[in-house]
Amino acid sequence: MSVSTAGRRARPAFPAALLSSVLSAVLAFGLSACGVGAGNSGGVGDARETSFDTALDALPKADAVPPAADARDVSFAGYVGDVTPVTTDAAPALPVNLTDADGEDVTVTDVSRIVPLDISGTISRTLAGLGLRDNIVGRSVSSMEPSLADLPVVTHGGHSISAEAVLNLDPTLIILNDSIGPEDAVQQIRDAGVPVVKLEDPEYTEESVRESITTVADVVGLSGEGRTLADRAADEADRARSAIGDLASGATGGTPLRAAFLYARGDGGVFYILGPDSGTSELIEGLGAVDVAKENGITDMAPANAEALAKLDPDIFVMMSAGLESTGNIDGLLARPGIAQTKAGQHRRILAIPDSQALSFGPQTGEMLLSAASALYDPDAHREATSS
Numbered sequence: 396m397s398v399s400t401a402g403r404r405a406r407p408a409f410p411a412a413l414l415s416s417v418l419s420a421v422l423a424f425g426l427s428a429c430g431v432g433a434g435n436s437g438g439v440g441d442a443r444e445t446s447f448d449t450a451l452d453a454l455p456k457a458d459a460v461p462p463a464a465d466a467r468d469v470s471f472a473g474y475v476g477d478v479t480p481v482t483t484d485a486a487p488a489l490p491v492n493l494t495d496a497d498g499e500d501v502t503v504t505d506v507s508r509i510v511p512l513d514i515s516g517t518i519s520r521t522l523a524g525l526g527l528r529d530n531i532v533g534r535s536v537s538s539m540e541p542s543l544a545d546l547p548v549v550t551h552g553g554h555s556i557s558a559e560a561v562l563n564l565d566p567t568l569i570i571l572n573d574s575i576g577p578e579d580a581v582q583q584i585r586d587a588g589v590p591v592v593k594l595e596d597p598e599y600t601e602e603s604v605r606e607s608i609t610t611v612a613d614v615v616g617l618s619g620e621g622r623t624l625a626d627r628a629a630d631e632a633d634r635a636r637s638a639i640g641d642l643a644s645g646a647t648g649g650t651p652l653r654a655a656f657l658y659a660r661g662d663g664g665v666f667y668i669l670g671p672d673s674g675t676s677e678l679i680e681g682l683g684a685v686d687v688a689k690e691n692g693i694t695d696m697a698p699a700n701a702e703a704l705a706k707l708d709p710d711i712f713v714m715m716s717a718g719l720e721s722t723g724n725i726d727g728l729l730a731r732p733g734i735a736q737t738k739a740g741q742h743r744r745i746l747a748i749p750d751s752q753a754l755s756f757g758p759q760t761g762e763m764l765l766s767a768a769s770a771l772y773d774p775d776a777h778r779e780a781t782s783s
Contacts (some may be wrong), residue, residue: 396595396610397494437545439529445476447631450765454638455773457645463652463772464710469725470774471716472748472767474781477540478524478758481623485526487616496572496593503590505567506615508532514554514574517757518594519543521611522570524624524758533564535575539751550575558583570614572596604756605629624758631761636681639768643683646772652684654746655709655739657699659718659728666699666731668707674754679713681764682771701733711771712739715750716780746771747780 491503510533511518519531519538534543535550549560558580561569569584569591585591592614594607605625612621643651656675658667669675670693671686679686687707688697697703712728722728725743734740748770752763770777 396496396592439531440542440545442477442523442528443541444479445762446479447635447759447762447765450475450762450769451634451638454642454765454769455776457642457772460642460646460773461775462648463643463646464648464650466742466744466772466774468743468774468778469719469745469747470770470777471780472746472752472763472770473777474749475752475759475762475766477528477542478520480524480526480528481620481627482526485617485620487527488618489616491614491616493592493614495591496595499585499591499593501590501592503568503592503614503616506530508565508567509615510534510549510561510564510566510569511538512550512556512569512571512575513537515755515757516540516751517607517755518570518572518611520755520757520759521608521624522615524608524628525612525615525617525620527615527617532566533561537751539749556580556584558587562587562589568592568615570594570611604632604760607756608758628758628760631759632681632764633761635761635764635768639681639683639764642768642772647683652710652771653687653708654679654682654684654711654713655687655707657712657714657718658696659699659714659722659731661721662723662727662731667696668693668699668703669696670694672696674756675713677756678754678764678767682768684711684771699731699733701736704733704737708737709739710742711744711746712737713746713748713753715753716747717750719745719747749781 487506489504493501495501506527507530509522509527509530511522511531512535514537516537516539519534520540522531528542531543531546533549534546536548547560547564550556554575555577556575561584566589569589572594573596581591594610608625608628609621612618656669656679658669659665668688670688672695676686676689687709691707719728725745729735729740746767748767
């Protein structure tokens with residue numbers, strides 16, 4: 396995608412792919428608790444901002460936690476709240492002329508009523524970080540920031556949009572990526588005259604986090620703010636990884652935990668091991684652990700059958716909190732074939748992360764890593780699930 400504004404040279408956007416269409420469908424199944432417009436028709440509420448520095452200060456020291464190999468039972472990562480914006484007086488440089496990921500030429504002239512849509516909720520957090528929180532008028536079910544809780548949900552089944560619900564909001568701009576569809580609904584919105592910008596699907600790398608932020612910023616005419624937010628996010632992520640690395644080294648005695656990201660919904664067939672193409676390695680390695688799916692050549696996803704689980708035999712499973720709950724919590728999960736026979740199953744060892752931040756990489760990446768690391772290495776202090 397290329398973006399330009401008056402007096403500014405076009406720049407290439409970031410390349411790559413976020414979630415495969417299959418993974419989007421799987422994740423969508425788990426995000427279907429809220430329907431289109433379900434119980435929320437208000438505006439942006441008061442932000443409940445959480446702080447990276449507070450999270451960093453709260454990260455336990457290695458000499459204050461039990462040996463990681465001795466840890467047992469489920470621990471829950473704390474919820475990360477609203478992002479702190481880099482400005483409270485955003486002044487977008489409009490119009491912005493661009494060619495989006497679908498090859499559509501788009502002119503953005505008005506960002507007063509934005510609907511950000513992606514399955515990870517990263518776009519809404521990025522807009523808020525740029526100072527445009529109050530400009531968001533609708534959301535996907537995965538945008539779970541406290542300030543957006545009362546906004547209308549315009550997706551159903553997690554990643555399918557209702558064109559009618561979107562158009563009823565009288566939006567001036569839609570920003571989405573390929574995790575949201577179907578294409579005919581997107582085209583219906585375009586045909587109604589609403590500017591729609593389809594973003595390239597980002598890879599899960601340290602650099603792609605920066606580029607995903609600056610690309611959204613370019614779309615809304617806030618390039619300078621985008622660079623500031625991207626620099627802050629990159630700095631926080633680096634500081635988080637460094638601190639977590641020290642904690643992990645001390646807690647494990649230099650032998651990293653071996654982890655697998657397990658995706659489950661209910662007691663049916665939605666039961667998968669996720670690989671690095673869905674962001675698991677960025678998360679697991681950021682926590683100072685080894686991604687055993689990556690180690691065993693799983694790139695996207697694989698059925699979590701007994702044979703696969705025995706081969707991986709992780710020390711700990713990483714899961715989305717609602718996914719764990721949907722299986723019947725730890726006892727229900729242990730009833731699934733192959734789980735109880737793994738080291739993680741024998742120790743009932745699960746790290747549960749709120750769904751909206753488990754695989755979300757954006758302006759609060761560092762804070763989200765710290766939240767998960769605190770629960771991983773100091774499990775006794777994180778036995779209760781938190782909510783937004």
